[in-house]
Amino acid sequence: MTDRSLTERERTILSLVVQSYIHDCSPVGSRTLVRRFVLDLSPATIRNTMNDLEEAGLLVQPHTSAGRIPTSLGYRMYVDELMAPRPLSRKERAAIRDAVVGDQGGLVRDAASVLDQTVRALGDLSRLLAVSLEPRLDLGTFEKIELVSLGAGKILVVLTIEKGFLRTIVLELEVAVPAESLHETATLLNERLSGLPMKIIRESVHERMRDVSIGDPKILKLIVNNSEDIFSTSNEDEGIHYWGTPNILAQPEFADRERMVSLMGALEKKEIILRVLGGQSQQDGVTITIGEEHPDGEIEFCSIVASPYRVGEVSGSLGVLGPTRMEYSKLVSIVDYTARIVSEALGESADDEEDQPEDDA
Amino acid sequence: MTDRSLTERERTILSLVVQSYIHDCSPVGSRTLVRRFVLDLSPATIRNTMNDLEEAGLLVQPHTSAGRIPTSLGYRMYVDELMAPRPLSRKERAAIRDAVVGDQGGLVRDAASVLDQTVRALGDLSRLLAVSLEPRLDLGTFEKIELVSLGAGKILVVLTIEKGFLRTIVLELEVAVPAESLHETATLLNERLSGLPMKIIRESVHERMRDVSIGDPKILKLIVNNSEDIFSTSNEDEGIHYWGTPNILAQPEFADRERMVSLMGALEKKEIILRVLGGQSQQDGVTITIGEEHPDGEIEFCSIVASPYRVGEVSGSLGVLGPTRMEYSKLVSIVDYTARIVSEALGESADDEEDQPEDDA
DNA sequence: CTTAGCACTCAGCATATGAGAGTGCTAACG
DNA sequence: CGTTAGCACTCTCATATGCTGAGTGCTAAG
Structure with a gap:
């Protein structure tokens, strides 16, 4: 719990543990770690380091004598300091762009329709639950x-x-x-x-x-x-688009019926999504919220990677929801790119005269 | 498999087995049956009858020496000939009516909004998944x-x-x-x-x-x-409203992840719902489709109770989806009543001049 | 036709057992 | 002093075993 900054070795180990766990969903032990990534250290050394990390609140053992798994704090550290965002492949970009932009031909697709397509692509690509909120017209003139x-x-x-x-x-x-x-x-x-x-x-x-x-x-x-x-946003509390419930339900962390049912209930009621995504649409850029950082217990096993999209003064948001054990490095890029494309697409379909140059970040 | 008609005793036993199984979700044996419903017969006699019913394809044993459970055919027989539709309580009617009709005050609620409210009520009341399709305007003038x-x-x-x-x-x-x-x-x-x-x-x-x-x-x-x-129906393949996914996922028949995920996938893709409900909107009155009667494997463990609603030439449909083990007698009444109220509500909101008298069936 | 009796089957549960993975600790090593 | 080998220990998981209870089918008697 002391927040002295970590040594280089600790950073490395934490990072590897997170990556390994994200990959396998099974607690990672010292021996496994040295074998998987050919480390030049003995398991015993790793153990010592892991112990330190556990004391710092970044790792936990599900039970005595199992490997370690990251805590929310551990993921937070990883996300903030350790991971390198994984750039998207040309193919992935194309997939997103094609889905979002679509083709019309005389018919103008409204925001709802664009977002519907978007979450489908986002859900399929991320293999998680994709969510989006229709634009809040509150600030629009x-x-x-x-x-x-x-x-x-x-x-x-x-x-x-x-x-x-x-x-x-x-x-x-x-x-x-x-x-x-x-x-x-x-x-x-x-x-x-x-x-x-x-x-x-x-x-x-x-x-x-x-x-x-x-x-x-x-x-x-x-x-x-x-x-x-x-003079409000869209109809009622509608305006939420989903895709990928099966993806998320298939995740091993939702083997527990209890959890699963409560999650689905939360999704259906929409309040939580509205609060999380809606709240975030103020800030710019991709926001990550991890596990227990959420105020709502129903999604304390989940993380959300979200980003607002903007068209003039009008803004909405989109993102993905999944178990805390998710590929943050990849998702950040995906969500970021998608938000940009959506901004662009809605902007264009809005008024064609001002051609926004595509920026490839 | 011979379809000689059943004796009175066979009908009684089948009916009781179905009811008992619907209630408990556990295979029902001869002894249990005589005890639960105070039958004036010995278990052995029941066994013989059950055996006959099994040969007729109406019951099965999950494994040797377990009780019997109804087959799709068994449910079909029950639904068509044996059950008595359970009338709704005043309270249930009120719940449906209030949800569907809602109150506006100057603002006209469109069909989407009415149906959204409707499925919520329907899902909560049935404790299953409620679904509705927006009106098909095809036949409307x-x-x-x-x-x-x-x-x-x-x-x-x-x-x-x-x-x-x-x-x-x-x-x-x-x-x-x-x-x-x-x-x-x-x-x-x-x-x-x-x-x-x-x-x-x-x-x-x-x-x-x-x-x-x-x-x-x-x-x-x-x-x-x-x-x-x-000049088509509503936007894209949209126009489906849901409510109650947690209800259905909490059912014991979906303890199997495999099934559950495939069901959710099917729901999300909407095709199946569209086919089943859409197809049924031709016929009048409540339609029940049971388990393997569905052409789609994904929902072969499910039954659907559905009914069209009509407003002039325009029609849509609504219903509930759940495991084959559902309370058909109650659901038929619920769905039927809901469909009537929706017809009424959409008709009224359409043109106030013609006041349709409420018929209490 | 109905029923008592009986041998048989099988899921479910609890218990025992062993293997495997992993840990913490201590003492030795460069 | 940081690193490592060794060791005793812990705990999950999978497997085997035995028992119980619910249920069946069959046969013979009422």
Whole structure:
């Protein structure tokens, strides 16, 4: 538990133990270690070092006289200081890019569709559970509202948001409203709200729409009253995309039914994912959260590698979830690259004029 | 395997075996049976009968000298001839109704949202996996198309279909199109296509839109060329809603990892669900498919209780999936009732004028 | 037709046993 | 002093063994 920095040997051993365990999922002993990686040291020496690492809280033994396995802290150390991100092969990149970009031909794929494809690729490639959140439009700037009459008192509200994001909601009124009036109301809303971030609108429509003389007061009231829902992110708590449940369930760490069921429950309820991914979308770049670092007990055996993607002010996030024993070095690269491509893809599909140059990091 | 009809005693015994097995998930023996249900027969007699049932292919022994369990055929017999559908309690009905109907207040919940709520209730109530398919708009009659310019060459296509179903797609053109022209094009499309079923439109837009003089030819071409996607059901292969994976994974029949993983894979790929539920939506009323009756090996340990829901010509389906050992008598009622309520809810939210009377079956 | 009795089968459980992997410790070594 | 060989010890895992209980099929008697 003392956090004196590690010696070079300790760093090496820790790194090897982690790698070996990630590979085999079986506790690694001193003898095995020297044999697998041809070390110029005797098992006894390794044992001593391992003992030190155990005292530092980086390794544990599942039971007396078994090999060691990394603790969350051990993985943390490995991730932060020891591992070298493994660059992606040309083929892997292509796989991601093809899946994300897809081909349309006249039809514009919306964010949901892009993300759906993305998680599939991400899940298959990582052999873990891939997750993504649809863009949070909160910080996006509102561009335009359009009101389309659908007959029978129903009105389609079409919101255009920065970078071509779109949101449609159907409202219902008891009485039909003439097209003229609809148009006027829309114009009014546009005049007063255009250019503001969605979030600000939510907070201040009431004031901004207080004294109005034109437009239909009924519709206006309806919109103002439902502003929380209308000027929000996507529908309900939806907007989560998954892929790869079988991958993760097949992992040996979920042989325990108990764990498995509770994990699936957590996934289905979506709260946890929303909290973890949603929270992270503030920060930039790839974030790794390991095992017990999670506040939620249900996923204390899991790690998450996630990254936000951004299109203008709008952002969402994506990542993979798996057992703590995962190939961090590879996953960091995969997730990072995928997030970039998604940003790019959504940006492009949004407005073609500004061609963002592809940066190959 | 001879299908001479069963004697009264055989029917009773089969029924009791099925019920007992459904309850316990442990093979039921002759002695247990007489004890549990106070039968006026000796175990030996039961044994003889059971033997007959085994020869008829309705029961099997997992191994010599274990009790019997029902085969798919046994369940089939039970479901078709022996069981009495268990009526729902007032409370259960209320639970379903509340979840499905929900409350809106100005905002119209679309089919996706209604079904999402529905499967949650259905999954929780059945303690199994609930599944639903969004409505297939194929047979729905097309009412109106509306083209809304989004700027930057993008056009929002709004399709109104019978009973208030809605479908929106974004198209993209290289050049901006004047509003005037958009309106003309929409009018043209409405004149020629309104009142036709979506399916017919898909098959015949090319002919119907051959000789036109007004409207923008570019947009028209785009729409005609993409008619397969535009005048179709919902987006991609989406439109499946789930709930209750933990329920089903906790079932003892999925203790086997192998099975469990393959089941989850099948669910995720959606094909099987689409085939089973989609296929069934033709027929009316509740359909039960049991174990090996399914063409797909992945779900040969599962049964599905499903029912279509209908709103005018438009229909979709919903149901529950679980191990063959499920409470058919209860589930039939649940699924049936849920389907009715969903039909009702979607119908109402579609057009309020025609109040369908609630029928309490 | 029904039932008592009996020999037989087999999963499940507990117990014992041995092998293998791994450890910590101590003492010797360069 | 860091490193290493040796050793006693521990603990899991796999295998073998025996026992029990639930259940069966068959036969003969009621």
